Amino acid sequence: MAIQESKVKTAVDGRKGERADHIYRVAAEIMCQKGYEATSMKDIADAVGLTKAGIYHYIVGKEDLLFQIMSFAMDMVDENVVTPARKIADPEQRLRVIIEGHARRILEVGGAVTVILEEMAALTPAHRKAIRARKRRYFDLVRETIGELQTQGKLRDVDPTVAAFNLFGMINWISRWYRPDGKLTPDQIMRDFLQIALNAVLRNA
Amino acid sequence: MAIQESKVKTAVDGRKGERADHIYRVAAEIMCQKGYEATSMKDIADAVGLTKAGIYHYIVGKEDLLFQIMSFAMDMVDENVVTPARKIADPEQRLRVIIEGHARRILEVGGAVTVILEEMAALTPAHRKAIRARKRRYFDLVRETIGELQTQGKLRDVDPTVAAFNLFGMINWISRWYRPDGKLTPDQIMRDFLQIALNAVLRNA
DNA sequence: GTCTATAAACGGATAGAC
């Protein structure tokens, strides 16, 4: 199914199929470890078993590769966090779903989801503007959710914007300290994490 | 602080005086904006009004420059946050001082304090080990403080390590969203921030 | 599709004049 899907995508949106997807995924992993600027095309070529020139058959250039990776990460967040969350009417329950969904993307995906947090400065102005707009829509959802909680009297006596930033800080910082081979499992972390994050902003929780 | 002390330090530890300090400060600001790898020696030279060759009179090399900047940032945190905090016996009051002191360094200093959060990967193994050790001692102070709060029954039912990481996440993330020319002043931010951060980990606060 | 070869620019760093 993935194969046929990619053939459709080739015709539809100019992608080059699953080999290209493989390059994106490997590149995301390397850029996540070494940083975008410190990652050379040769690093990526070696990791996928092609020459430097060879991978240019699949990509437009280094910066565009980064943009594709970030777009993919945003697709994933939209699909797995934002869209499900928008279907939930109760703001407290919606916030819970957002926090857990977002944190689990970082714990279980890594790569692309981390790159989008760290490498905005490497994008061209047009690409940066596009990614920023998508991030902004997500941020607004969270801030509005916190705003609804304030209306219900469930928020602490704080600025909803500051509360939203702190929530993102806790969640996104996970990518800096979580190690898949460490003592703490994703499930253990999520249990404590949700308690801490919800109490940070909610009166009772 | 480094500015006033620089004459003393020149005699004491081999630094080159206030012009070197100026280079460090300017370099920290540029690296903070563009990232270490994307910052060229020419960027720094232009900003201080020297040629690329000229600044090598004051620095050992690019990586060492980064190490000096990070060492300076750690000196600042040690002097203004860690040392004062260690003198406080009550863990809840000590945690308050750490959170406020650390957050204010980010809000009011920027540059060097931000670089140390983002560019560890660019250091040589020996330098990275040295900075990591200093960061680790600071982290241990925070975790032990949280441990004392747990003993006193003031901590929520969570792992002190996860609590410490989340605290650092909220604090360090400030560098990602705070803008000196924005609507929120450091004092406004600190008021809400302390309430959110303390309630994140403490039972009553 | 994938390669070898190479272009063209830029990087950090140094030599040596002044």
Add this chain to the structure above:
DNA sequence: GTCTATCCGTTTATAGAC
């Protein structure tokens, strides 16, 4: 102390053979 000139490695990207 600061400059000009330059070395030399590395970078992204392309041309063109197979």
